[in-house]
């Protein structure tokens with residue numbers, strides 16, 4: 214837990230970056246939401262199970278899985294930058 218809290222703080226000032234190479238690992242899942250407020254708001258709305266307005270690693274994992282399900286339009290198990298952007302706009306428009 215401490216490790217993730219540190220990661221959270223360390224990555225907070227980082228500006229928006231391209232899609233991470235892998236969305237599978239927990240730290241990457243955390244980073245995905247840390248660097249994109251649209252996804253973070255969405256993740257907190259639907260996956261912040263204990264309602265502490267923090268995305269714990271297990272919550273981030275669940276949210277990342279859900280995001281991957283939404284974003285992976287062609288179902289090949291990978292989220293391309295195009296799929297990422299489309300899913301982000303979908304979430305922004307809908308939620």
Ligand SMILES: [Ca+2]
Nearest residue numbers: 261265267269
């Ligand atoms: Ca939480």
Ligand SMILES: [Ca+2]
Nearest residue numbers: 285287289291
């Ligand atoms: Ca895909």
